[in-house]
Amino acid sequence: MIPLSWYLVFAAALFCIGLYGVLARRHAIGLLMGVELMLNAANVNLVAFERYVVPNGLAGQLFVIFNITVAAAEAAVGLALIIAIYRSRNTVAVEEIDLLRG
Amino acid sequence: MTLTQIVFLILAGLALAGAVGMVALRNLVHMVLAMVLAFVAVAGIFILLEAGFVAVVQILIYVGALAILTLFAIMLTRDIMDRRVRANAAQWPWALLVAVALFALLSAVFLRTGWPAATAEITGDQVVALGEALVGPYALPFEAASVLLLVAMIGAIVVAREARR
Numbered sequence: 518m519i520p521l522s523w524y525l526v527f528a529a530a531l532f533c534i535g536l537y538g539v540l541a542r543r544h545a546i547g548l549l550m551g552v553e554l555m556l557n558a559a560n561v562n563l564v565a566f567e568r569y570v571v572p573n574g575l576a577g578q579l580f581v582i583f584n585i586t587v588a589a590a591e592a593a594v595g596l597a598l599i600i601a602i603y604r605s606r607n608t609v610a611v612e613e614i615d616l617l618r619g
Numbered sequence: 620m621t622l623t624q625i626v627f628l629i630l631a632g633l634a635l636a637g638a639v640g641m642v643a644l645r646n647l648v649h650m651v652l653a654m655v656l657a658f659v660a661v662a663g664i665f666i667l668l669e670a671g672f673v674a675v676v677q678i679l680i681y682v683g684a685l686a687i688l689t690l691f692a693i694m695l696t697r698d699i700m701d702r703r704v705r706a707n708a709a710q711w712p713w714a715l716l717v718a719v720a721l722f723a724l725l726s727a728v729f730l731r732t733g734w735p736a737a738t739a740e741i742t743g744d745q746v747v748a749l750g751e752a753l754v755g756p757y758a759l760p761f762e763a764a765s766v767l768l769l770v771a772m773i774g775a776i777v778v779a780r781e782a783r784r
């Protein structure tokens with residue numbers, strides 16, 4: 518049997534790689550992909566905790582399904598925003614999108 | 620070391636390799652391919668956790684829909700990131716530092732905490748139970764999720780549509 522801590526460390530690594538992607542990439546689509554990776558790491562944790570703590574409960578898996586729904590909605594709206602920004606400003610590099618900077 | 624543990628290590632290695640490729644590669648299409656590798660490996664982790672339905676949903680949504688959607692967005696915003704442009708922002712060493720520090724903190728906590736080890740076997744068909752839960756006690760969140768998807772779909776179409784002059 519795999520110890521629960523292996524899953525947790527794996528998910529933490531996935532989350533931190535996603536965090537690095539969000540903080541370091543210049544391309545807005547790269548940012549969105551980093552966010553998806555972080556959500557996925559959270560999903561791994563939810564399923565692992567459900568399997569090890571309440572083996573026949575369903576709440577963890579249901580939470581993951583809703584999580585994936587929200588992630589899909591977020592990706593659709595985010596990519597639409599990126600396309601709209603590209604149309605109006607002709608760039609998708611995040612540091613050049615600074616209209617709100619004071 | 621048992622066979623399950625070896626399978627877990629292989630899947631985790633694949634997922635982490637895909638994730639590192641996703642944040643390290645320069646070419647956006649290669650990034651999406653690395654993302655697909657990571658998501659397929661995470662689906663394998665879900666199967667190891669005996670959450671088959673979640674694994675199938677993961678492959679359908681992330682690998683099927685999200686990767687295609689991202690590829691479309693990359694093609695619509697083409698030739699932005701050619702080879703002369705930097706792929707990382709100026710603050711990337713700080714980002715790396717924050718990510719590594721957070722990982723060190725989290726794994727130190729995870730490895731020192733005593734987690735429940737032995738678990739009961741899964742009894743019954745989880746897919747049937749999940750389906751019944753979604754139309755029973757979880758019907759309201761299920762409907763809210765469908766409204767959210769509809770709103771997101773309409774919003775994405777409105778935002779991405781070309782303005783008529």
